[in-house]
Amino acid sequence: MRERERPLPIRVRVKKRYFGSEASFLFVRAISPAAKGRPTRENILRIRSIISFVRAIPARGATATPWIELWSELVEPMSLVLLGCRVVGPAALSPPARRRALRALSALRSGLTHHVLACGGKAWDGVRESDALCAFLREQGASESALERESHSHSTRQNAHYAAQLLLPRGISSVWLVTCDWHMPRALRCFAGAGFQAEPLPALSPAIAMGSTFVRAGRERVCLALDALATRGFSRV
Numbered sequence: 001m002r003e004r005e006r007p008l009p010i011r012v013r014v015k016k017r018y019f020g021s022e023a024s025f026l027f028v029r030a031i032s033p034a035a036k037g038r039p040t041r042e043n044i045l046r047i048r049s050i051i052s053f054v055r056a057i058p059a060r061g062a063t064a065t066p067w068i069e070l071w072s073e074l075v076e077p078m079s080l081v082l083l084g085c086r087v088v089g090p091a092a093l094s095p096p097a098r099r100r101a102l103r104a105l106s107a108l109r110s111g112l113t114h115h116v117l118a119c120g121g122k123a124w125d126g127v128r129e130s131d132a133l134c135a136f137l138r139e140q141g142a143s144e145s146a147l148e149r150e151s152h153s154h155s156t157r158q159n160a161h162y163a164a165q166l167l168l169p170r171g172i173s174s175v176w177l178v179t180c181d182w183h184m185p186r187a188l189r190c191f192a193g194a195g196f197q198a199e200p201l202p203a204l205s206p207a208i209a210m211g212s213t214f215v216r217a218g219r220e221r222v223c224l225a226l227d228a229l230a231t232r233g234f235s236r237v
Contacts, residue, residue: 080113080176081163084120084129091135096180099203101136104178108142119150119159156187157227160194160237168195176201186224193234
């Protein structure tokens, strides 16, 4: 493909309220450049589909209409940090882990990243999260050379800490961050405290019962407070 025909990414930012805190999510989708500076029918349909998708994102708690900003720009590939969670086998993932892995795989295939750092040292039935994530990605066609494992962390805060030990000495501070949408606000705080400029690539979760939503939100708040306390306001992640 010639340089002037390189696909341009469309970025969509969405701001949602999470029980008193706000989180911005980023969506990137490549579209073909417009012919002679005029939007093509294909591009218009793709932009409309993105906006429809964003508006369909389930609200968390009491929210106003989501604020949407849409623009086009070239996106330089960055390293991607994939946060692990429960796995059920050497290449078998729980539903949340599978959603996260597929989000990272999508970023690999679209050219947003050429390097995925899979984090997670916790073992489930003898299988570490990072190993299972990489095995799944390999089964889906990802190159082994694009994958790296961080196998010491057992929490979100440790994900950020050990990722920083691996990436910051190489001069890598701007990263894509992949985790579940409801977990993203806390993960972004931890990674910012560790010295990263992280761009969120959330794996969207299915809707759950209101009671479960409140329980999960409460647990995230408690964990965020504990992380802040342990790191002196995220100054020592």
